[in-house]
Amino acid sequence: MAAIKPKRKLGSSARGTARPEDSRLELKVRDLLRVESVSCQADTSVIEVAQIMMVHRIRYCLVLNKKDELTGIVVARSLQRAAGPRLEQLTAEDVMLPCVTVTAGVPVERAAAKMYLNHLQHLVVVSDRPGSNAVMGLVGATDILRHVSARKGGK
Amino acid sequence: MELICNFMHRGTVTCRLDDTAQDVAELMNDNQIRTVVVVDERGGFWGVISVLDLLPAIGKNLGKVSAEDLMQPCQFTVDPQLPVNEAVALMDKHQVEYLVIGSEGTSEKRPVGILTSYDIVRCMARIKVGRTVGPLKLAAG
Numbered sequence: 001m002a003a004i005k006p007k008r009k010l011g012s013s014a015r016g017t018a019r020p021e022d023s024r025l026e027l028k029v030r031d032l033l034r035v036e037s038v039s040c041q042a043d044t045s046v047i048e049v050a051q052i053m054m055v056h057r058i059r060y061c062l063v064l065n066k067k068d069e070l071t072g073i074v075v076a077r078s079l080q081r082a083a084g085p086r087l088e089q090l091t092a093e094d095v096m097l098p099c100v101t102v103t104a105g106v107p108v109e110r111a112a113a114k115m116y117l118n119h120l121q122h123l124v125v126v127s128d129r130p131g132s133n134a135v136m137g138l139v140g141a142t143d144i145l146r147h148v149s150a151r152k153g154g155k
Numbered sequence: 156m157e158l159i160c161n162f163m164h165r166g167t168v169t170c171r172l173d174d175t176a177q178d179v180a181e182l183m184n185d186n187q188i189r190t191v192v193v194v195d196e197r198g199g200f201w202g203v204i205s206v207l208d209l210l211p212a213i214g215k216n217l218g219k220v221s222a223e224d225l226m227q228p229c230q231f232t233v234d235p236q237l238p239v240n241e242a243v244a245l246m247d248k249h250q251v252e253y254l255v256i257g258s259e260g261t262s263e264k265r266p267v268g269i270l271t272s273y274d275i276v277r278c279m280a281r282i283k284v285g286r287t288v289g290p291l292k293l294a295a296g
Contacts, residue, residue, distance in 0.1 A: 046279065047279055047280065047281075050276045050277075050279035050280040051280040053273075053276055053280070054276065054277055054280045059273055059276075076252070076271070076272035076273045076275070076276050077252050077272050079272070079275065079276050079279060080243060080246060080247075080252070080272040080275045080276070081247060083239075083240070083243045083275060083279065084240075084243075087279065108213070109213055109214035112210040112211075112213040112214070113210070113211070113213075113214075115207070115210050116207060116210040116211050119207065121189075121206065121207065141189075141206045141207065141209075141210060142183075142184075142189065142206060144210070144213060145180055145183055145184055145206055145209065146184055148177075148180045148209075148213055148217065149177075149180045149181045149183070149184035149185075
């Protein structure tokens with residue numbers, strides 16, 4: 001197996017934790033943020049991307065260009081659609097989807113709606129500071145589910 | 156030719172038609188899964204709820220939304236001996252990220268396993284689920 005890129009840090013360390021002063025109903029995307037993300041270069045072969053996803057037990061892989069800027073995301077569904085006789089010639093760039101972003105200050109309910117509308121289980125979280133488009137990390141559908149599941153009995 | 160039985164998840168996590176969205180969210184979270192199969196009292200297969208199907212209910216009272224309202228109704232089940240490339244073609248055709256594997260040789264549809272797009276990724280990475288092998292010998296040297 002080809003060399004696998006180590007986990008790439010985007011932002012600070014440690015997984016985001018819910019701030020105790022927030023009520024659960026007002027939970028924001030930044031409270032569920034995953035700051036550690038796994039990435040590959042745009043010319044990485046699709047098979048290598050599949051191996052990266054398996055090694056890290058994740059369902060996405062962020063795609064970076066030569067300047068290490070985020071250009072897209074490969075998810076399990078995009079690899080499923082790429083399956084076919086040309087698979088060995090395809091690269092991450094050929095199968096990636098555009099990143100759908102959400103700002104860190106958005107309530108999780110709105111992030112959930114954005115995921116549903118875009119049929120994506122991961123959104124890229126960007127800073128809500130005006131004029132900044134710095135990537136802070138990712139939020140996944142399962143992160144939201146964990147929050148909902150902890151809210152016994154609903155509202 | 157690779158068969159889906161080498162990559163599928165054997166067994167399914169199920170909920171009942173009248174379970175609530177809260178129950179389904181807890182089932183997914185407790186079992187670390189993203190797809191729950193909806194069955195009736197007799198184990199008959201009715202549909203599937205994926206984590207994406209749950210998302211529109213977030214922000215509502217999950218205790219008042221039933222699994223039946225959220226599920227994608229069952230369209231078909233597939234045979235465990237189906238080749239992986241045919242399974243991928245079926246997933247593309249029906250625009251789904253999972254296939255439910257049905258028991259063989261019975262007229263009533265009973266789910267025995269599930270194949271998701273992540274299992275297709277595992278197939279691409281050339282990693283099969285563990286399998287039993289015969290007596291092993293150490294390689295020389």
